Amino acid sequence: MMKSQIAKLGHVAIHTPDLEESLWFFNEVLGLQIVEQTNDTAYLRGQRDWEHHTLSITESGQKGVDHIAFRTSSADALSELADQFETNGTDVTYLDAGVESGQGEAIRIEKFGHPYEFYYDVEKPRAPEDQRSGLKNRNYTEAVANRIAPRRIDHVHVQDPSETATDHAVWLEDELGFRLNERYRAEDDELWGWWLAVTPLPHDIAIHREPPGSSEGFHHLSYHLDSLNELWSAADILSEHGIEPDGGPGRHAITRADFLYVSDPASGFRIELFAGPGYLNFEPDWEPIEWTEEDIGGETNHQWVGQGPAWDGLEYVN
Amino acid sequence: MMKSQIAKLGHVAIHTPDLEESLWFFNEVLGLQIVEQTNDTAYLRGQRDWEHHTLSITESGQKGVDHIAFRTSSADALSELADQFETNGTDVTYLDAGVESGQGEAIRIEKFGHPYEFYYDVEKPRAPEDQRSGLKNRNYTEAVANRIAPRRIDHVHVQDPSETATDHAVWLEDELGFRLNERYRAEDDELWGWWLAVTPLPHDIAIHREPPGSSEGFHHLSYHLDSLNELWSAADILSEHGIEPDGGPGRHAITRADFLYVSDPASGFRIELFAGPGYLNFEPDWEPIEWTEEDIGGETNHQWVGQGPAWDGLEYVN
Amino acid sequence: MMKSQIAKLGHVAIHTPDLEESLWFFNEVLGLQIVEQTNDTAYLRGQRDWEHHTLSITESGQKGVDHIAFRTSSADALSELADQFETNGTDVTYLDAGVESGQGEAIRIEKFGHPYEFYYDVEKPRAPEDQRSGLKNRNYTEAVANRIAPRRIDHVHVQDPSETATDHAVWLEDELGFRLNERYRAEDDELWGWWLAVTPLPHDIAIHREPPGSSEGFHHLSYHLDSLNELWSAADILSEHGIEPDGGPGRHAITRADFLYVSDPASGFRIELFAGPGYLNFEPDWEPIEWTEEDIGGETNHQWVGQGPAWDGLEYVN
Amino acid sequence: MMKSQIAKLGHVAIHTPDLEESLWFFNEVLGLQIVEQTNDTAYLRGQRDWEHHTLSITESGQKGVDHIAFRTSSADALSELADQFETNGTDVTYLDAGVESGQGEAIRIEKFGHPYEFYYDVEKPRAPEDQRSGLKNRNYTEAVANRIAPRRIDHVHVQDPSETATDHAVWLEDELGFRLNERYRAEDDELWGWWLAVTPLPHDIAIHREPPGSSEGFHHLSYHLDSLNELWSAADILSEHGIEPDGGPGRHAITRADFLYVSDPASGFRIELFAGPGYLNFEPDWEPIEWTEEDIGGETNHQWVGQGPAWDGLEYVN
Secondary structure, X not given: OXXXXXXXXXXXXXXXXXXXXXXXXXXXXOOOEEEEEOOOEEEEEOOOOOOOOOEEEEEOOOOEEEEEEEEEOOHHHHHHHHHHHXXXXXXXXXXXXXXXXXXXOEEEEEEOOEEEEEEOOEOOOOOOHHHEOOOOOOOEOHHHOOOOOOOEEEEEEEEEEOOOHHHHHHHHHHOOOOEEEEEEEOOOOOEEEEEEEOOOOOOOEEEEEEOOOOOOEEEEEEEEOOOHHHHHHHHHHHHHOOOOOOEEXXXXXXXXXXXXXXXXXOOOOEEEEEEOOOOOOOOOOOOOEEEEHHHHOHHHOOOEOOOOOOOXXXXXXX | OOOOOEEEEEEEEXXXXXXXXXXXXXXXXXXXXXXEXXXXXXXXXOOOOOOOOOEEEEEOOOOEXXXXXXXXXXXXXXXXXXXXXXXXXOOOEEEOOOOOOOEOOEEEEEEOOEEEEEEOOEOOOOOOHHHEOOOOOOOEOHHHOOOOOOOEEEEXXXXXXXXXXXXXXXXXXXXXXXXXXXXXXXXXXXXXXXXXXXXXXXXXXXXXXXXXOOOOEEEEEEEXXXXXXXXXXXXXXXXXXXXXXXXXXXXXXXXXXXXXXXXXXXXXXXXXXXXXXXXXXXXXXXXXXXXXXXXXXXXXXXXXXXXXXXXXXXXXXX | OOOOOEEEEEEEEEEEOOHHHHHHHHHHHOOOEEEEEOOOEEEEEOOOOOOOOOEEEEEOOOOEXXXXXXXXXXXXXXXXXXXXXXXXXXXXEEEOOOOOXXXXXXXXXXXXXXXXXXXXXXXXXXXXXXXXXXXXXOOEOHHHOOOXXXXXXXXXXXXXXXXXXXXXXXXXXXXXXXXXXXXXXXXXXXXXXXXXXXXXXOOOEEEEEEOOOOOOEXXXXXXXXXXXXXXXXXXXXXXXXOOOOOEEEEEXXXXXXXXXXXXXXXXXXXXXXXXXXXXXXXXXXXXXXXXXXXXXXXXXXXXXXXXXXXXXXXXXXX | OOOOOEEEEEEEEEEXXXXXXXXXXXXXXXXXXXXXXXXXXXXXXXXXXXXXXXXXEEEOOOOEEEEEEEEEOOHHHHHHHHHHHHHOOOOOEEEOOOOOOOEOOEEEEEEOOEEEEEEOOEOOOOOOHHHEOOOOOOOEOHHHOOOOOOOEEEEEEEEEEOOOHHHHHHHHXXXXXXXXXXXXXXXXXXXXXXXXXXXXXXXXXXXXXXXXXOOOEEEEEEEEOOOHHHHHHHHHHHHHOOOOOOEEXXXXXXXXXXXXXXXXXXXXXXXXXXEOOOOOXXXXXXXXXXXXXXXXOHHHOOOOOOOOOOOOOEOEOO
């Protein structure tokens, strides 16, 4: 496996028509922590996220995703990546430190319609003292957290029209050094989905293919919980707030993780709460697993509790 | 609350066209323990069931339920119950000890089309030594159990045509001393379901109403597992055996328990694996809870993961 | 089994030298809900307790337990019990309705040095609207509960000098109709502990024997949580508050339940958080299980994580 | 963080005086799968291990550890590592393919008394068909696994005399590219323990310091389970087999994982079953966390259920 210049998924930046309502959902209901709030933008993260934020929400009168950001493995890796993009003919936008709160210099590109950002320097503020864990390897204490309180950012899932989906996946493998863990081959014998990672997680980013002529879009951002029990407790808490999940709780065949989908009523932005066994892939010579409908469903029903109707993804705006 | 002569749900006796296949399902897949096996009948129970059996399966060329048996609180209570039925004009059939293996004298009646049995004397054989728990308050050891291995019988669920459903529920309350814990009022403003118990469980027996002219029938027998984790593990194990659950895993609003439905391929007999918080009702002055569709579903979606299409119940045969 | 006039454990009333600090512990840390608070007394209960309170705390300058209260199965059962005590030569104190907030007429006796109360009439106030569950079979919502939030009262555990311990247990069986589920025989061949219930729980009350000449006392009150995961989360939360548990988390051999002991710093009153499989005893002809040290410990170590040093119980005061 | 040539912990090879008894413990009790067995050696792995083995056991009349093996990230990385060791004056032993079953060429060195092996080529046999999971991202099915059945190798823990412990840890960081996640500073103000990883796990290897003049040794090999519930179930199963754990179940402050220690009666080799939240460290600029006794214990008791007396590690033999 090629060593990637990317260390991890960093954050997603989104737009909302109503920041107050979005903060009700993300902070009060889900229990994400607010690190900083300016006039129009709030920066949030999970209980055990160390970076300044893993989600930023800007009130702009629009609904949609602004960009998806990956952190590089070093400052040099960021420069190398910029050079490599330029060499390959990809337009690179250079951002000064501080354009996003808590973040140093960054670069942005658009590939296959997706706005990607890369950065290395980032602040890692500890939780405020009255919310700080007594455990040095945790950030926020759970003693004052609500009963969902996602622990850390996990992955993103995006969608592409069939014209570009495969190229997008290949680009992530070839140019960015992602490892393809699993893929899904549809009944038309074409690939339909790709689960890719630079870490041992089952995926840091997944892509699925939409019909020809569709817009590319953003499907969901996932946060990790500690256990299946917490996932079900989350479904209880959402119910008590009068919020109906988009799907689940259930267990995926691909990635073998437990899931629950729920969307912010204000922005339409979808979160996948993620838990359970899943797997960690430490193999340096991994052969991608390929699934067909027959492998997953059929008589053996390895995928519990379907994800319901195909939901629309959010478009990119900025 | 009136003191009931009934102590608990005892067992269910069923028919199968293929005992060997039924034992593959109940013993090998589900992990119920076989206590005794005769030419045509097998007697099974859960890891922590103490009575001789909580399920008996007879190969008879038929599919269906033979009878539902409750254990009385004493030998005297059994006699009182027999006298009471006779007085009230219900035909009582008297069974000698040993008609069912491990069981003393019993009586049987048919009410609203349901074949009920009552008994008090019963053998309580300990697990064979090589399967016995070192814990005196457990019966079988889990060291040699499979990964589902239900712990104990929990409840039965039956169905009635709308002509008799209400009378059936009232009879269980008035003549047998069941406490009505919860009921469901349908959109036609008529009661649709009743959850009744003589123990603090959310229900020992539930009834739901089918359309006018339907046959009465048996919907499922439930066994209890120790945790939500075990319920999901059970769904995994079923998948690995190529068996698709009838519904779930999910969480009921009524009874607030976690569930998974699955049927024996040979007999069509449905088991509900039950786990999770639920509740215990120790209140001597309980007012039945009444639910409507609006209370359970609607925006708040307190019932996760619908139970799928209305499944047919099994008919009674003997 | 004799039918008991007692339906369930109702509540425990305790004294504290500092109500504010006790409420920090019981309400803020443990998450018990405050139902009512007067000048010197606070009334608390768990998330799914229905009665007005299951714990009352009175600031009196003293540390100790005021009384242990059981609810009878009916108003008549309360009268019968009073008559029975008088007949047997036990002094009965009659309390008017309202002496304890939310409670009707009650009687009190002292047996073997333990102050017992019995009552039937009790208010069952629903949770305030902003804390109320949308589920009709739950009381408080967990959406605004903290991460411990015990669900319901479970049992009490008291201690006696060896001179009276056996008589105390026999009295609970013979006069009050408790079922003896389990007992422990010490190396001196005398009984050391008794686990007794009027419900199917492993115990509503337990007694253990202290050395000759000891005072009778109160060991702990137990509240139930939903799962082992919650028990461990509770240990985390206590740590984050700087509170060291008295013992556990561990799993008992007797009762086979998971436990964690922790005491209120102000009053010294000990709570046992209880969870896990345990068992429910529905058998009408239960033979008490008898354990010896060899059964529990020895090579097989069925009792994990010893309960630490023998802790002092609290004395009774009033 | 420097990129390491090492991809992951691969396996540990141990000696036993009685292979049959060791297989009773590792295969029948723990549920590790036997992949291959020769005259004197058995090769085992967990349910989701992909490599040929993660533990090998050789009957040799001795008790002790033969070597600890890491897999490199590529065949080139193995050559580079060999060259680097030679350049630095470390004696390198070259092993032909097949010296260990299922494994290609390998190199061995001894550093600070620890026998380390490095390899890249390895067979990855799928589970036999009748034990194979229907899920392509799992290896063995749990449908025929016992109730412990560890999932995958997690980490090793070794010990050093105080003369070399620090140098050993520095060597792992500087020459092998391990990241130091956490360390412990004892009351004498010297470092006592180091938790190091090349993966995002809390540690792939830990070192603790023994008194001056002690022998270096091997403390335990850890396998991962899916949940806290499974960890407690494992303790139950061990009890039922008459095996007393060495310590736990408990939760570590450092690594924040749930643990249970247990040793093979025949070889004395200690396994740590590992589960629970722990954490994954994806940070490319991680600052090692340093703990003191005050941070972990003291009033806040962040470390539950002490690991008991300091146990002896096993010596290295070959």
